[in-house]
Structure formats: structure tokens, C-alpha cells
Amino acid sequence: MLSKKSILDADSLSLEDIKLILSNADSFLEISRRDVKKVPTLRGKTVINMFFEPSTRTRTSFEIAAKRLSADIINFSPLTSSLKKGESIIDTLKTILSMKVDLIVIRHSDSGTVKMVDRFVDIPVINAGDGKYQHPTQALLDLYTIKKRFGKFEGLKVDIVGDFLDSRVARSDMNLFEKMGMDVTIVSPTMFLPEDFSGMKVKHCIDDVIEDADIVYMLRMQFERQDRKFYPSVMEYNRFLTMNMDRLGKMKPGSIVMHPGPVNRGIEITDEVMDTSGELAEKIVIEEQVTFGVAVRMAILYLILG
Amino acid sequence: MLSKKSILDADSLSLEDIKLILSNADSFLEISRRDVKKVPTLRGKTVINMFFEPSTRTRTSFEIAAKRLSADIINFSPLTSSLKKGESIIDTLKTILSMKVDLIVIRHSDSGTVKMVDRFVDIPVINAGDGKYQHPTQALLDLYTIKKRFGKFEGLKVDIVGDFLDSRVARSDMNLFEKMGMDVTIVSPTMFLPEDFSGMKVKHCIDDVIEDADIVYMLRMQFERQDRKFYPSVMEYNRFLTMNMDRLGKMKPGSIVMHPGPVNRGIEITDEVMDTSGELAEKIVIEEQVTFGVAVRMAILYLILG
Amino acid sequence: MLSKKSILDADSLSLEDIKLILSNADSFLEISRRDVKKVPTLRGKTVINMFFEPSTRTRTSFEIAAKRLSADIINFSPLTSSLKKGESIIDTLKTILSMKVDLIVIRHSDSGTVKMVDRFVDIPVINAGDGKYQHPTQALLDLYTIKKRFGKFEGLKVDIVGDFLDSRVARSDMNLFEKMGMDVTIVSPTMFLPEDFSGMKVKHCIDDVIEDADIVYMLRMQFERQDRKFYPSVMEYNRFLTMNMDRLGKMKPGSIVMHPGPVNRGIEITDEVMDTSGELAEKIVIEEQVTFGVAVRMAILYLILG
Numbered sequence: 082m083l084s085k086k087s088i089l090d091a092d093s094l095s096l097e098d099i100k101l102i103l104s105n106a107d108s109f110l111e112i113s114r115r116d117v118k119k120v121p122t123l124r125g126k127t128v129i130n131m132f133f134e135p136s137t138r139t140r141t142s143f144e145i146a147a148k149r150l151s152a153d154i155i156n157f158s159p160l161t162s163s164l165k166k167g168e169s170i171i172d173t174l175k176t177i178l179s180m181k182v183d184l185i186v187i188r189h190s191d192s193g194t195v196k197m198v199d200r201f202v203d204i205p206v207i208n209a210g211d212g213k214y215q216h217p218t219q220a221l222l223d224l225y226t227i228k229k230r231f232g233k234f235e236g237l238k239v240d241i242v243g244d245f246l247d248s249r250v251a252r253s254d255m256n257l258f259e260k261m262g263m264d265v266t267i268v269s270p271t272m273f274l275p276e277d278f279s280g281m282k283v284k285h286c287i288d289d290v291i292e293d294a295d296i297v298y299m300l301r302m303q304f305e306r307q308d309r310k311f312y313p314s315v316m317e318y319n320r321f322l323t324m325n326m327d328r329l330g331k332m333k334p335g336s337i338v339m340h341p342g343p344v345n346r347g348i349e350i351t352d353e354v355m356d357t358s359g360e361l362a363e364k365i366v367i368e369e370q371v372t373f374g375v376a377v378r379m380a381i382l383y384l385i386l387g
Numbered sequence: 388m389l390s391k392k393s394i395l396d397a398d399s400l401s402l403e404d405i406k407l408i409l410s411n412a413d414s415f416l417e418i419s420r421r422d423v424k425k426v427p428t429l430r431g432k433t434v435i436n437m438f439f440e441p442s443t444r445t446r447t448s449f450e451i452a453a454k455r456l457s458a459d460i461i462n463f464s465p466l467t468s469s470l471k472k473g474e475s476i477i478d479t480l481k482t483i484l485s486m487k488v489d490l491i492v493i494r495h496s497d498s499g500t501v502k503m504v505d506r507f508v509d510i511p512v513i514n515a516g517d518g519k520y521q522h523p524t525q526a527l528l529d530l531y532t533i534k535k536r537f538g539k540f541e542g543l544k545v546d547i548v549g550d551f552l553d554s555r556v557a558r559s560d561m562n563l564f565e566k567m568g569m570d571v572t573i574v575s576p577t578m579f580l581p582e583d584f585s586g587m588k589v590k591h592c593i594d595d596v597i598e599d600a601d602i603v604y605m606l607r608m609q610f611e612r613q614d615r616k617f618y619p620s621v622m623e624y625n626r627f628l629t630m631n632m633d634r635l636g637k638m639k640p641g642s643i644v645m646h647p648g649p650v651n652r653g654i655e656i657t658d659e660v661m662d663t664s665g666e667l668a669e670k671i672v673i674e675e676q677v678t679f680g681v682a683v684r685m686a687i688l689y690l691i692l693g
Numbered sequence: 694m695l696s697k698k699s700i701l702d703a704d705s706l707s708l709e710d711i712k713l714i715l716s717n718a719d720s721f722l723e724i725s726r727r728d729v730k731k732v733p734t735l736r737g738k739t740v741i742n743m744f745f746e747p748s749t750r751t752r753t754s755f756e757i758a759a760k761r762l763s764a765d766i767i768n769f770s771p772l773t774s775s776l777k778k779g780e781s782i783i784d785t786l787k788t789i790l791s792m793k794v795d796l797i798v799i800r801h802s803d804s805g806t807v808k809m810v811d812r813f814v815d816i817p818v819i820n821a822g823d824g825k826y827q828h829p830t831q832a833l834l835d836l837y838t839i840k841k842r843f844g845k846f847e848g849l850k851v852d853i854v855g856d857f858l859d860s861r862v863a864r865s866d867m868n869l870f871e872k873m874g875m876d877v878t879i880v881s882p883t884m885f886l887p888e889d890f891s892g893m894k895v896k897h898c899i900d901d902v903i904e905d906a907d908i909v910y911m912l913r914m915q916f917e918r919q920d921r922k923f924y925p926s927v928m929e930y931n932r933f934l935t936m937n938m939d940r941l942g943k944m945k946p947g948s949i950v951m952h953p954g955p956v957n958r959g960i961e962i963t964d965e966v967m968d969t970s971g972e973l974a975e976k977i978v979i980e981e982q983v984t985f986g987v988a989v990r991m992a993i994l995y996l997i998l999g
Contacts, residue, residue, distance in 0.1 A: 119736060
């Protein structure tokens with residue numbers, strides 16, 4: 082059993098919650114590798130995917146996770162719904178609840194909407210990304226990916242590279258990484274940092290950390306979430322922050338490169354790195370993150386509803 | 388067994404049909420309250436949701452009803468379909484029928500399209516709302532809600548308040564309410580009434596009926612279905628037709644307020660009434676209507692296909 | 694077992710593949726005619742429908758086929774997906790693959806994209822129509838329709854009428870029809886033909902073939918796929934290429950009219966022909982094509998994944 086009914090942010094996950102989710106993920110990972118990728122665990126449960134922002138990875142990941150557990154999943158698409166008729170989100174929720182839904186997976190562009198929803202409803206809510214605030218299931222699958230590669234967390238050096246300020250992934254990851262005893266450094270120009278970053282270890286260039294890192298976590302540039310104009314130029318970004326073949330080659334044995342996807346090729350990561358094969362390709366774990374994402378979400382749905 | 392293959396309007400439902408649907412709804416209501424909200428009743432049946440107008444409540448209600456009965460449900464979205472390529476609705480239907488679908492749930496903005504569809508196809512058709520004409524499953528769930536609250540229909544005083552002319556819900560409700568022996572009054576300004584309303588009991592202000600009513604049924608203002616400009620003003624609407632705390636407080640013990648949803652807050656019902664808690668909140672049965680809607684639609688699908 | 698993992702075009706289907714698919718379609722056709730239209734054959738398999746072009750028939754046909762085999766099917770809609778965020782199709786595929794999907798059904802407006810996708814992934818890919826290039830499952834269901842009507846292929850005279858140049862259906866059909874020993878003539882004005890049509894039997898007016906044809910296959914005018922302005926005029930089209938009652942009446946006993954749908958009424962086929970009843974109506978097999986399409990796609994999914 083998890084300590085809370087809902088998963089709203091990384092901060093409120095206890096160490097026990099995290100360990101429980103990660104250890105359950107193992108058995109659910111095995112299901113996705115079977116020939117018959119389905120168990121009857123959540124038969125007769127109704128899960129609703131409320132995505133107020135477009136998404137491939139996360140929405141489909143939850144949909145596949147729910148279906149492999151035999152739950153009924155309803156995709157609620159706000160664009161074709163009554164919200165067009167000016168219905169308030171609260172009244173929409175009341176409707177959904179009245180249909181006896183068991184769990185809400187929600188993504189919304191406004192930070193805080195998810196917490197408001199959770200306060201309002203009695204059933205569990207999973208935050209699938211809210212504005213610039215949090216994306217806890219991403220952080221959990223990131224942890225699981227690290228666990229599978231390193232077998233431990235304590236003392237691992239992780240560098241989170243890029244636009245920290247606009248990234249919900251960064252905020253959730255940083256919290257869980259530190260909670261698990263990892264040594265976190267942010268690699269960002271000042272304009273991508275919060276006003277007060279005195280409590281954080283900060284570097285401004287990826288070259289300062291690349292040789293020593295166990296994990297280099299590349300953040301997605303959220304062009305759609307930025308009000309400002311793009312950081313001086315792509316050329317400047319490439320000079321200080323981009324993962325390229327040269328930098329990849331300097332990384333130590335066993336170290337890895339992560340990214341929450343989708344990658345802006347040529348910005349966070351070059352085409353050469355994305356398409357490399359051979360020995361260095363093993364360092365790029367972006368696809369493992371996606372695979373583990375389904376397993377972690379199955380574990381979460383099971384622990385909440387099972 | 389129902390007396391007709393399809394449910395097209397309230398008028399053609401016999402008393403026996405209505406009683407059969409309402410009595411079956413009880414057992415299906417129980418399923419939605421179980422831990423495992425699923426029965427194998429309609430396994431291997433294919434239901435198609437053809438919604439030519441946006442909808443949250445009704446489409447999702449039918450989707451959940453079908454899934455809880457283990458039917459396969461296909462959401463047909465005309466916006467991304469061949470209708471874009473200029474395919475006629477008849478040719479689209481021929482295609483759907485040729486795929487051996489068992490039942491069509493249809494919503495369309497043109498009154499009469501649903502009847503045309505039903506004449507054209509051999510399989511059952513459920514009208515999920517056609518233009519300003521009818522919305523029979525809404526009327527059936529409204530009846531079920533009344534049955535659950537009052538245990539009877541005969542002699543109950545019901546007032547239908549608002550834009551009668553543009554409301555398919557009003558037309559269907561009025562028919563079923565009178566069929567069950569209820570005493571129906573319409574509360575509308577003349578501009579919201581049909582040209583000839585000589586056979587109807589009519590009042591122009593909600594205050595004329597509020598103290599005596601068993602059921603006050605608030606109609607949704609269908610701004611999107613109106614060609615005219617909005618009734619003098621919101622202020623006038625509020626003066627004569629809006630459910631507010633003062634009027635709610637005047638209603639007699641055991642009486643209820645219904646609305647087909649979604650509510651235009653501040654027009655049909657004030658925020659204060661919508662969000663009230665405590666004793667008066669029990670009078671607002673809008674959420675019960677939604678819950679009962681799933682049960683009534685399960686009963687209908689079962690009686691037609693089971 | 695099919696000879697290749699994927700179905701990309703008609704050309705690469707061997708005679709044995711074709712015969713295997715057609716003979717399996719019989720048993721799956723029977724399932725769609727049962728009361729319980731569902732078998733557990735593909736339980737626990739995940740199929741993804743990636744439609745980058747709008748479609749009713751083909752997408753719904755695959756969705757119903759997958760559901761009747763108990764597979765989980767995910768509708769991936771590129772308009773509301775990460776492709777909006779500028780994600781490359783390769784990275785989208787990597788994501789999908791990482792979720793351990795078993796099969797991709799894909800439609801795309803660019804000829805060649807489907808082959809690129811197939812080269813990139815290890816799992817089977819079914820081409821559901823790519824640009825002007827191929828639509829092999831349509832050609833297979835067309836073959837199955839012919840088999841059911843004639844019980845043989847050898848020596849049947851088939852005339853493919855209309856815009857050959859822009860039609861992926863024509864290209865796939867012509868290949869399979871010739872492979873099965875049918876005698877194929879193209880009925881097209883020169884502007885609808887490839888530059889070099891020296892290897893093809895060509896006529897310019899439907900009247901030249903109508904009395905002798907076993908099968909008249911009407912191609913859909915792909916207005917959305919044409920860069921040119923429409924062939925002189927509708928009047929000219931009607932004069933040389935349209936199926937009308939007069940021409941239908943001249944066809945020999947047992948002969949049939951096919952069309953991949955949706956029909957542009959008044960262009961390829963007149964309203965009178967589309968809506969005719971009685972003896973001549975038996976010649977129009979457009980609805981049978983749709984019914985057989987589900988059975989053929991079930992057979993394909995079964996042969997690939999079963």
C-alpha cells in the first residue's frame with residue numbers, strides 16, 4: 082500500500098512508497114516481455130485519461146499499462162468535450178465521478194490544477210504532468226532505469242542539463258534523485274535557473290561535469306512553455322549544453338545519458354548521438370526509459386487499485 | 388423485450404417498455420457500485436458511438452455502459468473520418484453495417500437524421516440527442532432518478548424551467564413525465580415557447596411554482612442551438628428563471644432540482660446553489676442523474692442486445 | 694506462416710501468401726456472422742493504428758478486426774500527439790517499439806514512408822495505404838470478394854476504370870489481379886495514366902469494355918491527392934468513365950461492379966446505380982467488399998501474430 086491515495090508530486094512520495102513501486106515494477110516489466118502481455122489484475126476497474134495537453138508517450142504509456150492490467154480505460158479528450166460548451170472543470174469532474182470511475186490520470190498546462198482536482202475528488206489521481214510544476218511518474222521511471230543500470234542509487238553523480246526553470250521533469254527528478262542519496266548537479270545558464278539557486282550545485286557548461294558523471298540527464302527544451310525568446314542561439318546551446326559525439330566519448334565506462342523525450346534533435350542531443358550504434362550506443366537509455374515507463378505505471382496502477 | 392428495435396423518441400416508448408427499462412436499471416446500478424464493475428453479458432457485441440456533435444456526458448456514459456457489459460465499442464469521430472472526403476451519411480452507414488455492427492448510438496445536430504438512419508438500417512439505433520427534437524435516454528434516466536427519490540410518479544408536480552423551444556430534453560421529458568401520470572407545468576417566457584402552447588400548462592416565473600413543486604427541472608440554455616440573440620439579458624433570466632439560494636430555500640421537504648448538464652453557472656443555477664453543502668444540497672440531484680444514466684443505458688443495451 | 698514479416702505492397706506477396714490469407718478469411722468471416730463475434734486468439738497482443746491521414750473504413754476495419762480477435766488496439770492520432778512538438782517519425786517509432794507493441798498498422802500520405810518504417814522496426818508492419826503507392830489489404834479483400842463471387846480467378850476479365858495515376862488501390866489491385874491470372878484492362882484517359890503505359894492494356898471509354906467485363910472496378914477520384922485541376926469536367930467524366938444505369942444494364946450475367954469506397958456519387962457511380970434495388974443491385978458488391986475487409990484483416994492479423 083502506498084502512503085497516500087494519489088501521486089501528485091515527487092516531494093510527497095515516501096522512501097517506502099518509492100521502494101514499493103520500484104520493486105513491483107520488476108514483475109510488471111516481465112509481463113510486457115511475455116507473448117501474452119495481459120493479466121486480469123484490474124478487470125472491472127475504470128481508469129480515465131484526462132489529457133488537457135497533447136501527449137504521445139505518457140498518454141499511450143498509461144493506456145497500454147491499463148489495458149495490460151485488463152482495466153477499462155476511457156480517453157477523455159477535452160477538445161471534443163463539453164468543456165467547449167463552457168463547462169467548468171469542477172462540473173466535468175463531478176460528471177466523471179458520478180460515472181463511478183476508479184482513478185483519474187491527468188495532464189494540464191496550469192500548475193496546480195492537478196492538486197485542485199485531487200482535493201476535490203475522493204478517488205486517486207495520478208499527475209501525468211502539470212505545467213512547469215511536476216511529473217512524478219516520469220521521475221519514478223527515471224529512478225527505475227537507474228536502478229536497472231546501476232543496482233544502487235547512493236553516491237551516483239547525476240547532472241541535469243538544460244532548461245531547469247521550465248521543466249517539470251527536472252523538478253520531480255531532482256527531488257527523487259536527492260531522496261535516494263544521489264549527488265545532483267544542475268548544468269544550466271543563469272537564465273534557465275530559478276532566481277534563488279543558492280541551495281543547488283550549479284555548473285554552466287556540460288564539459289565541467291562530463292568526465293565525472295554517472296548519469297547525464299538531458300532536459301527537453303520546452304519551446305511551447307517558454308515566454309522568453311530562445312536562449313541566445315542554437316550555436317550557444319550547442320557550445321555549452323548539447324550532448325554530442327565528442328562529449329559522449331569522454332564519459333566514463335558504465336555511465337549513461339537520459340532524456341524524457343521527445344528529443345529536439347540538434348538541440349539537446351545531436352543526430353549523430355541519437356543514431357549512433359556500437360559501443361557508445363549502450364550509454365543512451367532513452368528507449369529503456371520508455372519501456373520501463375509502462376512497467377512503472379502498471380506497478381503504480383496495481384498498487385493504487387489492486 | 389422492448390416493443391420496438393430502436394429507441395428514437397420518448398413518444399414511441401410504451402408504458403411496458405419504460406417499466407422494463409427502469410426495473411432492469413436497478414441490477415445494473417448495483418454493478419457500477421461493485422469492486423469489479425464488469426459483467427460478460429454483451430461479450431462479442433459491437434456497439435458504435437456515432438457522435439456528430441461534441442459531448443462528454445452522453446458519449447462517455449454510453450462508452451462506460453458498453454464496456455461494463457463487455458461489449459466492444461468503437462468511437463466514430465466524424466471530424467477525422469471520410470465524411471471529410473464528402474461521403475454521404477448513407478454511404479457511411481452502409482460501411483458501418485457491412486462491418487456487422489450490432490447497434491448504433493447516434494447524436495446529430497439535425498432533427499430527423501436519427502429517424503432517417505433508423506429507417507435505413509436493420510440493426511437497433513439509440514438516439515443520443517438529435518437537434519431540438521428528442522433525447523429519450525436522458526428522459527429515461529430522469530424518470531429513474533425520480534423513481535429512486537419518490538418511489539412513485541403519479542401526481543408528482545414537476546416544473547420544467549427555461550428554454551423549452553430549443554430543448555430536446557424538455558420535449559422527451561414532458562412526454563415521459565405525462566405518460567407516467569405526473570402533473571407537468573412549463574415555466575418559460577413566451578419567446579421560449581412553441582407558437583401554439585394552448586395544450587400546455589404555462590407559467591412565466593419560477594416563483595409562481597417553487598413552493599408547490601416536487602421536482603424543478605432546469606433546462607440548459609442551448610446558446611449554440613439558438614439563432615436568436617439571448618433572451619433580454621442575464622439579469623432578466625435571473626429575475627424570472629434562475630435557481631438561486633432564496634428559491635431553493637422555499638422548496639418543500641423532499642422536493643428536488645434536476646438539470647441535464649452541463650450547467651451554465653449563473654444562468655440556470657447560481658454558483659451558490661451548485662456548490663452548496665448541508666441540508667439543501669440533498670435537493671440537487673444532478674450527479675445522481677449522471678450515475679443513474681450509466682445504469683439506465685446498461686439496461687437499455689442489455690434489453691436490446693442481451 | 695506468411696513468407697515475410699510485413700505486408701507492405703502487393704508485389705511482394707507470394708502466391709502462397711495470397712492463398713493462405715484467402716483461405717483463412719473464410720473462418721474469420723464466419724466469426725463476424727456469429728452472435729458472439731469474438732475469439733480469444735490474439736489476447737494479450739498490442740496492435741497500434743498509426744493513421745497519419747483521415748480514414749473511416751480502413752481504420753475502423755482494422756480496429757474491429759483486432760477487437761474481434763481480443764487484441765488490445767491503440768489508436769495513435771498524430772494530430773494530438775508529440776509530432777506536434779516536432780518529434781521525428783523515427784523517434785516516435787522508437788517510443789512505440791519501446792512500449793513492446795506487437796504490430797503497426799500504418800497509413801501515411803508520403804509514398805515510401807511505410808517502407809522506411811518497416812526497415813526501421815523489427816515487428817510486423819501492415820501498410821494501410823501510403824500516398825499514391827500501395828494499399829495491399831484493399832487488394833486482398835478485393836481478391837477475396839472476387840473469389841466469393843466467381844470461385845476462381847483464372848481468365849476473368851477485369852477493367853479498372855478511372856484515375857489510375859493517383860490511385861494506390863489500382864496499383865495494388867493490378868498486381869494481384871495479374872498474379873492470379875486475370876485479364877486486366879485499364880480504362881483511363883491519357884492524363885490519368887503513367888507516362889509509359891506500353892506494357893498495359895488500355896482503353897479510353899468504359900463503353901468499349903462494358904459488355905465483355907466480368908468485373909468493372911471503379912477507382913475513386915482522389916481530389917485531395919491531385920495537384921492538377923479536375924479532368925476537363927464532370928460532364929466529360931460521365932461521358933467516358935461513369936457507371937450509370939444504362940451501362941450497368943449492358944453488363945453480362947454474373948458480372949460485378951466494385952469500388953474501394955467512399956464513392957463520389959455522380960462522378961464514379963451515379964446515385965441511381967448506388968441506390969438501385971432489384972436484380973441489377975446484385976452486381977454492386979461495394980458492401981460485400983467492406984464485410985470481407987474485416988475478415989481478410991482478421992486473417993492477416995492472425996497469420997502474422999497468431
